[in-house]
Amino acid sequence: MASPDTPPSPDNPATPLIQLRAITRSYGTGEAFVCALEAVDLTIQQGEFVAIMGPSGSGKSTAMNIIGCLDRPTSGQYLFNGVEVAGLNQDQRALLRRHYLGFVFQGFNLLARTSALENVELPLIYKGMPRAERQARARAALARVGLAGRETHDPSQLSGGQQQRVAIARALASQPMVLLADEPTGNLDTQRSEEIMQLLVELNRTEGLTIIMVTHEEDMAAHAGRLVTFRDGRLASDVAVQAGVS
Amino acid sequence: MLWEAFRLALRAIRRNMLRSFLTVLGVVIGVAAVIAMVTVGQGSSAKVSADVASLGTNVLVLRPGKAQMGPPSGGRDTSPLFTLRDAEALRSLSVVAAASPSSSSSVTVVSGNTNTTTTVTGIDADFFDVRAWPLVLGRSFTEAEEKGGAAVCILGETMRQTLFGNTDPTGEQVRLKSMSCEVIGLLEAKGASSFGTDQDDLILMPIRTLQRRIAGNTDVARISISLASGVSTKHGIAEIETLMRERRRISLGEDDDFSVTDMKQISSVLAGISNVLTGLLSSVAAVSLVVGGIGIMNIMLVSVTERTREIGIRLAVGAEARQVLTQFLVEAVVLSLIGGVIGILLGLGLAAIGSAFMNIQFAPDIRVILIAFAFSALVGVVFGYFPARRAARLDPIEALRYQ
Incomplete structure (x- = not known):
């Protein structure tokens, strides 16, 4: 990465956004040796909405962490927008996350006793954005997820669905190339889940945002355009989904 | 950031x-x-x-007894005391600007029906300059009073409070031992010293009065000496020691039976x-x-x-x-x-x-x-x-x- 502010390579439509090549991730040695991912190949194009499913322990979360540059593969190649990022150190990966990746978690992971606006501002602070611009962007992001007027609310004053919207706004504020959602509806009831999914689908369709979502609910996975299934650390299936049909 | x-x-x-x-x-x-x-x-x-400075800056104190550091001790020493003649002899030295003899005695003071015990110190007029201790009321001793051993005294603030309260004590009479003494002045209050003693608990009188009427001897307990300007402390002490050894007939090789203390050193x-x-x-x-x-x-x-x-x-x-x-x-x-x-x-x-x-x-x-x-x-x-x-x-x- 020459400079964090320029994408890893020119946005050549031919270059896939994410390319995993023979990615293996193992932990421990000897008796305690566990292979969480084994020789996984996966390619995701810009603008896709991919759902990842699989039973627990199948390696889907490990794969998510590696795609999200929170973790490093033991071996294999990871090309992000055509640039090898598997060997980056912790701080380089932090910069990659800061500028190109947005995260949404099952548990929302908002800062407690911190207003919605300030939560959304957080990634922008690390980008070194001046305060006025930061606030304007955070407001816009909150408005985008339908939370205009709730800027000063604490997470504790918001419902689960609203909290997850704040989390999505936080991910959107830094204008990432990919949105990584780890069971975004896992803590929500059916109606709120549906609303969150509608928001994600809309972001994907109207803004071309690439979304990768881990879920264990088939209803939710049905909103995606492509379904990838993991089993025992390997890719079990990879099929296109006809959106809205399930 | x-x-x-x-x-x-x-x-x-x-x-x-x-x-x-x-x-x-x-x-x-x-x-x-x-x-x-x-x-x-x-x-x-x-x-x-x-x-320490209030005891006199640039002042040497001559005391009987072997050299000792620290505050004056009240212990009796077998070494002979000085006399007024020693003070005069010291004044004749060219290195000495002033030599002020003094002596103290503990007495009971009576005024009306109040009585108390205090230290009476016999001094000469140089005392007020050497100690930089001004009077707030009345006057100092005249030369005639000093020479003649007149029955006059000056009170410290504590004495005034004990004997006369807040009133002006000058002109009053106090009885020290069998002698009746006129109060002619009042010293400025100094408060407690760093050693915790009350510095204002005293009465001053001409040294001759103390010797004749109270102590009944001709002893001088200490002599405060200020050196002439331009004389180094070391040189001054050497001259004083030579003179005193001679006067007290101390043979060569014998230790001094007196000490000269530099107040600056104590300080x-x-x-x-x-x-x-x-x-x-x-x-x-x-x-x-x-x-x-x-x-x-x-x-x-x-x-x-x-x-x-x-x-x-x-x-x-x-x-x-x-x-x-x-x-x-x-x-x-x-x-x-x-x-x-x-x-x-x-x-x-x-x-x-x-x-x-x-x-x-x-x-x-x-x-x-x-x-x-x-x-x-x-x-x-x-x-x-x-x-x-x-x-x-x-x-x-x-x-x-x-x-």
């Missing part, structure tokens, strides 16, 4: 007001103790120096003792500052554990390890600086109260305050570093999973 870290630190501290207060208490106490010790210590040093010795004490007490106080620092480290470690998830979120959205380190380090420094500022104010307050009680001047030293401030920042950096590093080294995946 640093400004953001500062704002964040303030918010984190506010969020846990009670805990933050308890955390900084150690630093508060440490800094306050150091400030109070040093300020009071410096004040009492200055007070000791001033007290520096006393100031030295005071400084050592201040240093000692301050270092004990500094230990509590270190203990306070450990308290901060403890709470910062708890805080890092408690906020593991927050750290995970920050790392996930792109915080670098050093930014997390900075955040927690700044928080520790802000905490200990808050403790430092409160400690400085508290310490100055304690020093002011202590100074008032000990009757010494309250003179805070800006250097000490700055050092205390810098030191509390240092405590924050040193004891905040380890917890901050622990926060910065957290694995984002683990941190996000932490409940």
Whole structure:
């Protein structure tokens, strides 16, 4: 990465956004040796909405962490927008996350006793954005997820669905190339889940945002355009989904 | 970024007001103790120096008995005392500008139906100049009164209070032993000395009056000598010693049976003792500052554990390890600086109260305050570093999973 502010390579439509090549991730040695991912190949194009499913322990979360540059593969190649990022150190990966990746978690992971606006501002602070611009962007992001007027609310004053919207706004504020959602509806009831999914689908369709979502609910996975299934650390299936049909 | 870290630190501290207060208490106490010790210590040093100076600056004191350091001892010595002739002989030396003999005696003083015991000191007129001790009422002795051993006396403030209350004592009569004596003056109040004695508990009279009417001898207990200008103290002492050895017929090789004390020397010795004490007490106080620092480290470690998830979120959205380190380090420094500022104010307050009680001047030293401030920042950096590093080294995946 020459400079964090320029994408890893020119946005050549031919270059896939994410390319995993023979990615293996193992932990421990000897008796305690566990292979969480084994020789996984996966390619995701810009603008896709991919759902990842699989039973627990199948390696889907490990794969998510590696795609999200929170973790490093033991071996294999990871090309992000055509640039090898598997060997980056912790701080380089932090910069990659800061500028190109947005995260949404099952548990929302908002800062407690911190207003919605300030939560959304957080990634922008690390980008070194001046305060006025930061606030304007955070407001816009909150408005985008339908939370205009709730800027000063604490997470504790918001419902689960609203909290997850704040989390999505936080991910959107830094204008990432990919949105990584780890069971975004896992803590929500059916109606709120549906609303969150509608928001994600809309972001994907109207803004071309690439979304990768881990879920264990088939209803939710049905909103995606492509379904990838993991089993025992390997890719079990990879099929296109006809959106809205399930 | 640093400004953001500062704002964040303030918010984190506010969020846990009670805990933050308890955390900084150690630093508060440490800094306050150091400030109070040093300020009071410096004040009492200055007070000791001033007290010694009031015994006469640039003055040599000639006493019978072998050389000894420190404050005058009340113990009897077998060495012969001096006489008024010794004082005259000393005045004839070219190195001596003035030689003021004095002698004291403990007597019962009676006035009306009040009676008390005090020290009566026989002096000559040079005393007031040498000791720089002015009168507030009345007058000093005339030359005739001095020579003739007239029955006149001057009271110290404590004596005036005991015998006459707040009224003007001049012209009144007091009885000392069998002698009736007219009060002609009142000395300015001096208060307690650094040794704790009441300096105003005394009566002055011409030395001849004391010798004839009270002591019944011709003894002089000590002679205060000021040297002529341009004469070195060392040279002056040598001349005085030669003269006195001759007068007291001390043969070669025998030790002096008198001593010459340089008041400046006493002053520096006393100031030295005071400084050592201040240093000692301050270092004990500094230990509590270190203990306070450990308290901060403890709470910062708890805080890092408690906020593991927050750290995970920050790392996930792109915080670098050093930014997390900075955040927690700044928080520790802000905490200990808050403790430092409160400690400085508290310490100055304690020093002011202590100074008032000990009757010494309250003179805070800006250097000490700055050092205390810098030191509390240092405590924050040193004891905040380890917890901050622990926060910065957290694995984002683990941190996000932490409940």
